[in-house]
Amino acid sequence: MKKAIHHITDKQLTLDDLQRIVFEDYLLELPVETTERIEECRRYLDEKIRHTAQPIYGINTGFGSLYNTHIPPDQLEKLQENLVKSHACGTGAVVPDEIVRLMLFLKVQSLSYGHSGVQLQTVQRLADYFNHQVYPVIYEMGSLGASGDLAPLAHLALTLIGQGEVHHAGRSWTGAEINQSFQWENLHFKAKEGLALLNGTQFMSAYAVWCTIHAHRLLKLANIISALSLDAFDGRIEPFLQQVQAIRPHPGQVKVASSILDLLSGSELIRQPKKHVQDPYSFRCVPQVHGASCDAINYITRTVLTEVNSVTDNPLIFPEDDLIVSGGNFHGQPLALALDHLSIALAELGSISERRTYQLISGARNLPNYLVAEPGINSGLMIPQYTAASLVSQNKQLCTPASVDSIVSSNGQEDHVSMGANAATKAYRVVNNLYSILAIELLSARQAIEFRRPLHTSPYLEEILHTLQEVIPFVKEDRVLHDDIHNVEVYIRNVKLHEQ
Numbered sequence: 001m002k003k004a005i006h007h008i009t010d011k012q013l014t015l016d017d018l019q020r021i022v023f024e025d026y027l028l029e030l031p032v033e034t035t036e037r038i039e040e041c042r043r044y045l046d047e048k049i050r051h052t053a054q055p056i057y058g059i060n061t062g063f064g065s066l067y068n069t070h071i072p073p074d075q076l077e078k079l080q081e082n083l084v085k086s087h088a089c090g091t092g093a094v095v096p097d098e099i100v101r102l103m104l105f106l107k108v109q110s111l112s113y114g115h116s117g118v119q120l121q122t123v124q125r126l127a128d129y130f131n132h133q134v135y136p137v138i139y140e141m142g143s144l145g146a147s148g149d150l151a152p153l154a155h156l157a158l159t160l161i162g163q164g165e166v167h168h169a170g171r172s173w174t175g176a177e178i179n180q181s182f183q184w185e186n187l188h189f190k191a192k193e194g195l196a197l198l199n200g201t202q203f204m205s206a207y208a209v210w211c212t213i214h215a216h217r218l219l220k221l222a223n224i225i226s227a228l229s230l231d232a233f234d235g236r237i238e239p240f241l242q243q244v245q246a247i248r249p250h251p252g253q254v255k256v257a258s259s260i261l262d263l264l265s266g267s268e269l270i271r272q273p274k275k276h277v278q279d280p281y282s283f284r285c286v287p288q289v290h291g292a293s294c295d296a297i298n299y300i301t302r303t304v305l306t307e308v309n310s311v312t313d314n315p316l317i318f319p320e321d322d323l324i325v326s327g328g329n330f331h332g333q334p335l336a337l338a339l340d341h342l343s344i345a346l347a348e349l350g351s352i353s354e355r356r357t358y359q360l361i362s363g364a365r366n367l368p369n370y371l372v373a374e375p376g377i378n379s380g381l382m383i384p385q386y387t388a389a390s391l392v393s394q395n396k397q398l399c400t401p402a403s404v405d406s407i408v409s410s411n412g413q414e415d416h417v418s419m420g421a422n423a424a425t426k427a428y429r430v431v432n433n434l435y436s437i438l439a440i441e442l443l444s445a446r447q448a449i450e451f452r453r454p455l456h457t458s459p460y461l462e463e464i465l466h467t468l469q470e471v472i473p474f475v476k477e478d479r480v481l482h483d484d485i486h487n488v489e490v491y492i493r494n495v496k497l498h499e500q
Contacts, residue, residue, distance in 0.1 A: 003025050003026065003027050004024070004026050005026070005027050005028075005029050006021045006026045006027070006029070007029050007030075007031045007034075008028055008029070008030050008031070008034050008108055008109060008112045008127070009031060009034055010034075010113060013109070013308055014305065015209075015212065015213060015216070015301060015304075018102075018105075018209050018213070018308065022101055022105055022209075023098075023213075027130075027131045028105065028108060028127040028130050029127075030112065030120075030123065030124060030127065035120055037112065037114030038112060038114055038118065038119075038123055040114060040319055041115065041116065041117050041118075041317050041319055042117055042118065042120070042190075044117075044319035045059075045117040045191070045192060045317055045324075046190075046191075048324065049191055055068075055070065056315065056324055057314075057315050057326040058192065058314070058326075059192045059195070059324075060073070060076060060191070076190075076191040077190055077191065079191075079194075080193050080195065081188075081189055081194065083154075083194040083198065084154050084157045084161065084189070084194045084198065085158070085163070087150045087151055088151065088154040088155050088164065089142060089151055089154075090138060090139030090140070090141060090143075090152055090154075091141045091142060092139050092140040093140045094137055094138070094139060094140075095138040095139065095152070097135040098210065099206045099207060099210055099428075100135040100138055100156070100167075101130065101133075102205075102206035102209055102210060103138070103153075103156060103202045103203060103206040104126055104127075104135070104156070106202040106206055106209070107126055107153070107156065107197070107202045108123055108126045108127050108130065109309075110200055110312060111123050111126075111196065115318065116192075116311065116313050116317065117191075117192045117193070117317045118192075118193050118196045119187075119190055121187065122160065122187055122193055122197070125184065125187060126160075128182070129159075132182065133168060134159075134166050134167075134168045134178055134182075135167045135168065136156045136159050136164060136165070136166050137155065137165040137166060137167060138152045138155040138156060138203070139151070139152070139155065140425050142421075143203055143204070143420075143421035144407070144409060144414070144417035144419060145204055145331075145332035145333075145335070145336055145417055145418035145420030145421045145422070145423070146330065146331045146416070146417035146420075147199065147330055147410075147414055147417075148198055148199035148312065148314070148330040149198075149200065149332075149421055150198050152203040153197060153199075153200060153202060153203060154197075156197070156202075157194065157198065159175035159178060159179070160186070160187045160189075160197075161175070161186050161187055161189070162175045162176045162179055162186035163176070166178050192315075195313070195314070196313045197313075199312070199313035199314045199330045200313045200330060201312045201332050201420070202312075203424070204332050204335045204336075204339070204420045204423075204424045205304070207339070207424035208304045208307070208338065208339055209304060209308060211339070211342055211424075211428060211430075212300055212304050212342070214431045215342060215431070216297060216301075217497065218346060218349060218438065219293060219294055219297060221438050221497070222290055222293075222349045222353060222438060223260060223263065223290060224263060224497065224498065225438055225441050225445060225492075226260070226352075226353070226356060226441075227263040227461060228442070228445040228449065228457060228461050228465075229357075229360060229441060229445040229448075230260070230264070230270070230279075230283050231264065231267055231270055231449065231458075231461065232445045232457075233356070233359060233360060233364075233365055233367075233448070234269065234274065234276075234452070235270075235279045235283045235284075236274055236276075236278065236279055236284075237261070237270050239257075239279070239283075239285070239286075239287065240257045240260045240264075240286075241261075242257070242258070242261075244257070244287075245257045245287060250288075250291055250295060251291075251295060251298075252290070252292060252295035252296075252298070253287045253288055253292070254291070255294060256286065256294055257286075257287035257291070260286060260287070262498075263458060263460060264457070264458050265460075266458045266459050267456070267457045267458040267461070268455045268456050268457070269452055269455050269456070269457050270457075270458075272455065280359055281352075282352050282355035282356045282359060283356065283359070289348060289352050290349065290352075292345070292348070293345040293348055293349050296341055296342070296344070296345035297342070297345055299338070299341070300338045300342045303334055303335065303337075304335070307334060307335055310329065311329060312330050313329070314326060314327060314328070314329060314330050331417075331418060332417075332418035332419075332420030333403065333420070335418070335420045335423070336402060336403035336419060336420030337403050339402075339403075339420060339423035339426070340401040340403045340423050340427075342427050343398055343399050343423070343426055343427045343430045346395075346427075346430050346431060346434050347395040347396060347398070347399050347430055349438075350388075350391065350392050350395050350430075350434045350437040350438070351392050351395075351396075353434075353438055354385070354389055354391075354392045354437055354440075354441070357385050357388050357440055357441045357444045358385055360381075360444045360445060360447075360448045361380070361381050361382065367448055367451055368380075370382045371447040371451070371475070372475060372476075372477070372478075373476065377477075378477050378478045379478055380447075380475060380478070381444050381447060381475065381481070383481070384443060384444065384481055385440070385444075387436070387440060387485070388437050388441070391433045391434075391436055391437050392433075392437060394429075394433060395434070395437075398427075399426075399430070401423070402419040402420070402422040402423035402426060403418060403419060403420065403423055405419045405422075406418075406419065435492065435493060436485065438492060439485050439489040439491075439492055440485060440488075442468070442488055442492065443472065443484055443485060446465060446468055446472070447474065447475055449465065450474055464495075468488070468491065471487045471488060471490075471491045472484045472487055472488060
């Protein structure tokens with residue numbers, strides 16, 4: 001089947017665009033108007049270097065606190081190669097290939113606006129990496145989230161000059177091996193190119209895009225699963241009525257309440273008479289808690305989309321204005337704050353989910369202890385709640401904000417940094433933990449609903465239960481529940497969701 005093509009232009013990217021381009025089987029192409037922008041900027045920079053004796057940061061000077069060191073013309077290319085080598089000092093876990101794929105795309109996009117002064121062949125090589133699924137080996141730790149994501153992006157750039165490592169076709173290759181395999185010549189960086197590749201927020205941005213895409217999915221899942229839990233717990237529908245939301249109309253709260261009403265439309269369980277006057281907060285306050293997270297996710301989405309449609313390297317080149325500016329677009333503070341906020345918003349979805357799980361297994365509302373017919377000889381769903389509690393606790397720890405920290409670097413020249421890269425990798429862990437927490441709630445709600453038969457929940461939720469039966473059978477007696485949790489998590493990561 002012929003692969004779809006995405007043309008790199010200056011058209012504003014949406015979250016749907018990013019999801020489609022990066023996670024589906026797309027190829028990148030640079031149309032003529034884009035290549036002309038890149039080449040015009042490079043021509044302007046070459047002329048500027050040729051005819052000026054003025055210092056231009058990172059082009060004919062050293063870097064960071066070495067900005068006062070003049071670099072002679074015959075050393076300008078060596079300066080850029082040395083920059084990439086010296087900054088490739090990441091440590092820690094290897095960044096997942098799906099994040100590196102995003103980094104490649106975002107770096108191609110940013111360099112293509114024509115304000116970075118790179119060679120066309122450099123941008124094209126990064127697009128070739130994306131198109132051939134060649135993913136440089138990058139490490140989680142090393143970026144301060146200002147001056148760009150220097151260490152991670154240095155590892156991204158290393159293989160362009162035949163060094164470093166990549167993942168391709170299920171194995172690791174050296175930079176020299178992969179270039180030889182595709183008959184690509186090692187690139188020779190011109191003045192400013194190493195700096196353009198290393199300055200930028202593409203490490204933070206890639207994690208932010210991935211986490212934001214999943215945040216929207218997780219919010220939908222949290223609404224669906226909480227609706228099922230509400231029915232399984234024999235909960236009341238009144239807290240979700242439009243009249244309640246109308247007198248406190250936070251947009252997220254209104255949207256979530258409407259979604260729950262829609263999800264439970266046609267349920268026999270929700271319509272049956274109730275013996276209790278009100279439900280615990282974890283059920284009754286779903287619109288308020290999920291809704292607050294919804295509003296946070298929408299703010300974060302706006303911030304992330306602004307970032308990925310921007311130029312974030314340094315110095316910035318404006319050929320039409322005959323201007324080269326050493327600015328601060330590489331500073332990750334907007335992303336750092338947003339990613340810390342995202343971690344908190346998602347952690348709260350997990351925190352309230354675990355409380356619903358606890359209520360379901362607690363023996364309340366005529367449900368058996370631990371949701372098993374013969375508790376005592378069977379522990380039933382006792383311990384999955386422990387696992388959820390452990391994950392929730394870790395998420396709370398991961399919510400300690402990175403953005404409030406700063407450690408001076410480069411002899412005081414870089415005296416305030418965002419720590420946005422740490423915020424990004426923390427958010428990634430929160431997202432993955434939340435999938436597991438919601439899987440445990442769904443496992444519990446699915447088990448509980450069987451004790452409400454012959455009554456049925458809504459047609460949509462019954463459809464979810466029907467497909468879930470193929471993933472996990474009803475727990476009649478104790479078995480290894482790790483497998484059930486894993487299978488439910490795979491299911492919720494991939495199932496097609498009701499539009500909310």
